[in-house]
Amino acid sequence: MSQLMQLKDVAESTRLGPLSGEVSAGEILHLVGPNGAGKSTLLARMAGLTSGEGSIRFGGAPLETWIASKLAQHRAYLAQQQNPPFAMPVWHYLTLHQPDKTRTGHLNDVADMLGLGDKLGRCVNQLSGGEWQRVRLAAVILQIHPDANPVGQLLLLDEPMNSLDVAQQNALDGYYTSCVRLESRL
CATH class of the missing domain: 3.40.50.300 (P-loop containing nucleotide triphosphate hydrolases)
Structure with a gap:
């Protein structure tokens, strides 16, 4: 390695x-x-x-x-806590984190994996704590995922399981494990 x-x-x-x-x-x-x-x-x-x-x-x-913009292409970081920035739809917030803004299929796949498919039209400031945490996780995944970002290398997560129920925690663990098995760089 x-x-x-x-x-x-x-x-x-x-x-x-x-x-x-x-x-x-x-x-x-x-x-x-x-x-x-x-x-x-x-x-x-x-x-x-x-x-x-x-x-x-x-x-x-x-x-x-x-340079900060170059670093953001190579690593993604999820802070322990962050309030929603302002009223914006979930899909818009997630699109801002994608290197290629036109890849809606990838955005939908990540949203579905985290149980957010039916929340894409809701405003981020109207989500529960667990829903907002999943949106934040989806954002960093979209930023660094090797299918969308070939230079993505490192994902830093500060207490990513906060506000997630057991099923969501298991899904997230499974996702990261599968990425490592596929030799992606997460």
Whole structure:
């Protein structure tokens, strides 16, 4: 497996001690720790949204040298929490996250996989917490899915199972496992 990301002595004062490691293509990694341990902080650093002590390399280059628009083509990040931006239909929100805005079939497939097919016409600010979480998951999948984005490499998810029922959690786990089996880069 090829290395996608290398972390060396990554730290945040009072939250995260020096941490070194690597992420390889085809891996599913889980960060586990108590509340306040710095898991979300680490994921935000790995996504290139914050800076701090230590160094992170992505695709062989220092993460801080990546232009944001280029980085967004290669990695997708789901923050732990996010409120709906404003009243916009689910299909429009999802289309904004697709590299190719014309691939409606792919959007519909991902929406159906997450049980959102009948919600595409609803406004994002009128969804339940679980529905909104599934929309957010669909958005990052559409952003990075190898069928739609050949340069997509890394998917970073901060507590993706929040607000999902057991059936939805199992469906999502199955989806990620199938992507890895197909040697995609999720």
